[in-house]
Amino acid sequence: MFLKPRNVPLELKALRSLDLRMRLSPEDKQHYLNLEKGFDGEVAFDLWLVELKPKCLILADLLLEQNYSTFQIDTLVLFKETIHLFKVKNFAGDFDIKDDKWSLLSGEEIKNPLHQLNRSEALFKQLLRKHLKISFPVKAHLVFVNPHFTLYNASPEMPIIFPSQINRFIQKLNGRPSNITQKHLQIGKQLVARHQTDSPFSRLPDYxxxxxxxxxxxxxxxxxxxxxxxxxxxxxxxxxxxxxxxxxxxxxxxxxxxxxxxxxxxxxxxxxxxxxxxxxxxxxxxxxxxxxxxxxxxxxxx
Ligand SMILES: [Zn+2]
Structure with missing residues (x-):
């Protein structure tokens, strides 16, 4: 059950309108298309989560703050024993990892998504401990949803779910009985209450x-x-x-x-x-x- 559904982010809504009503610079246009693609990926993963049979709570797109640091969580799923935290990427093409550095095969370096995942996981665990006063096992995953994605030099220890593994991952979760209680609902509601509204205006082009x-x-x-x-x-x-x-x-x-x-x-x-x-x-x-x-x-x- 979606306790917090996914909405189109304000920044994406604004850029959709601006793209229609003015000529965006090539950089702004690329940024807009990246947001659109990222959102499509998150929605695609939501459709997988609908297949989950055990009782659980799904919270989509949370913007939280901990220790003066803002961090974003694409998707959280609360099960009886574990909270699963997902970072969803809709990358397409061939990527490579060398010494902790991620790049396209063409050589263009990208931000290491595992670092982003680790940061969100660490801040989220702190928030649970310090503000919600609970200790709950958290498992973080980096999910790639695009079937046209390849990553060279990934190791099985990395918390990555590849497109060909999503189905099995969901089936594995379906094999575990789960029952959520009032306590889970309370945690979910507290997290939703802590969700911050993003103000994207500083990132929009002038108009x-x-x-x-x-x-x-x-x-x-x-x-x-x-x-x-x-x-x-x-x-x-x-x-x-x-x-x-x-x-x-x-x-x-x-x-x-x-x-x-x-x-x-x-x-x-x-x-x-x-x-x-x-x-x-x-x-x-x-x-x-x-x-x-x-x-x-x-x-x-x-
Ligand atoms: Zn039409």
Missing amino acids: NFSQLQKGISCVQCASWMNAEERKMVCHVCSRIEDNETAIMRHVEEFKILFPNQKIATNTILDWCGGAVSSKKVQRVLAKNFNRVNHGKASYYVD
């Missing part, structure tokens, strides 16, 4: 409202949608969406990119590229938010 392309984008294929009678239509993938859903989706997008700006009818109308009428925008905002002020000075809050 402003006037520079971004306006319009209603298709949730399925990211093309621009057209207004037709009472609905929005995508002529690329044929997706149809009612106006209210489309407008609300764009209000949410606006809030992510401009968290400090007021939600006003004209702003959202502009953001949607004039694809819907001002009356419709006003009606949707009035229905879903609370209005502050009247006339031209009015805006909407949650």
